Amino acid sequence: MARETSLFSGRPSELIGRQVAGYRIEEEIGRGGMAVVYRARDLRLDRPVALKLLAPELARNDTFRRRFSHESRAAAAIDHPHIVPVFEAGETDGVLFIAMRYVAGSDLRHLLDRQGPLPPATAVRIAAQVASALDAAHEHGLVHRDVKPGNILVARGTDSDHPEHAYLTDFGLTKKSLSLTGVTTVGQFVGTLDYVAPEQISGKPVDARCDVYGFACVVHECLTGQPPFRRDDDMALLWAHQYDQPPPLTTLRPDLPAPVDAVFAKGLAKSPDARYESCLAFVAALRTALRGDEPEVVGEAVAHPPTQVDLRVVEEQREPEGLVERGEPGERATEPKPPPRWAEPFFGSRR
Structure with a gap:
């Protein structure tokens, strides 16, 4: 009788066709230092999924397993169109796994490698979608800590106005989980050095602004084809993130308006x-700068453009509900209020 092997023994190709926790593995689609991602078939619901199998040593660490369970539930609770949904997370055969929606397409890393710098309009469209996903995660108390092109999936959009649909992934396994459990060796940094915030390097507490820095690094690469800092070795790169000022982006993209430099200087602040x-x-300020306008600064923050309010709508909201004032002040008529303009296609207009 052949000896039963673990899910991570032998070559990854040996897992093709095997069943893991109700999923049949079909093809390897991604690999990192601590996990392998496969396209698999959910045998219960007959749908494709992305199945991430984590390295066995992670399952043997009780602290990591608890954090993995907590963060997977938190990630699954976020219902956002630009965050890859988590269907299930658990453990089987001594291996932790996460089942997520399978996104047909590529990731931003491959897109940049293939196409180089993106047109500003394309870069801003993708950036806005990723930004909304990150801000939604922050509202749920999650900090990604590893925002990079490889964690941004780009699928076909719905129409010519929305040619791409971006998804942020890899929330079920945050880098803080690894660093807090001693899984990494002494001196090994957890994260991707091209996009890491200074406070991550120095070991200080991190919050959502850590992702703002990494996100700004990614958008910089979208526009220029390279991250803001390039050095010959890892230690020099870590030093640059902590102490060097990034060169003006327009030195790499002189076709872009000068105000763009100030936006990235603020996004990449130490x-x-x-x-x-x-x-x-950050995206709102970038949009303004790409139009050639100087962002309006109020204290430390860039002001949002004023909201345009339809005063007629405001006046309608001030009237007694269901009634319209007629004649002299203080007199009230019983004529029902006409439907709002957005409802006219359904209810018609009496005006």
């Missing part, structure tokens, strides 16, 4: 307090 308070605030 101090979290000096950065944008959210990823969407």
Whole structure:
């Protein structure tokens, strides 16, 4: 009788066709230092999924297993169109796994490698979608800590106005989980060095502004074809993130307006307090700068453009519900209020 092997023994190709926790593995689609991702078939619901299998040593660490369970539930609770949904997370045969929606397409890493710098309009469209996903995660108390092109999936969009649909992934396994459990060796940094915030390097507490920095690094690469810092070795790169100022982006993209440089200087500020308070605030400032306008600064934050309010709608909201004032002030008529303009296709208009 052949000896039963673990899921991680032998070559990855040996898992093709095997069943793991109700999923039949079909093809390897991604690999990292601590996990392998497969396209698999959910045998219960007959649908494709992305099945991530984590390295066995992670399952043997009780602290990591508890954090894995907590963070997987938190990630699964986020219902957002630009975050890859988590269907299930658990353990089988001594291996932790996460089953997620399978996204047909590529990731931003392959897109940049194939196409190089993106047109500004394309870069901003993708950035806005990823920013909304990151801000939604932050509202749920999750900090990604590893925002990079490889964790951004790009699928076909719905129409010519939305040619791409971006998804942020890899929330079920945050880098803090690994670093807190001693899984990494002494001196080994957990994360991707091209996009890591200074406070991560120095071991200080991190919050959502850590993702703002990594996100700004990714958008910089979308526009220029390279991250903001390039050095010959890892130690020099870590030093640059902590102490060097990034060169103006327009030295690499002189076709872009000069105000873009100020936006990236703020997004890549060494101090979290000096950065944008959210990823969407960074994108809003970038949009303004790409139009050639100087962003309006109020204190440390870039002001949002004023909201345009239809005063007629405001006046309708001030009237007594269901009634319209007629004649002299103080007099009230019993004529029902006409439907709002957005409802006219359904109810018609009496005006």
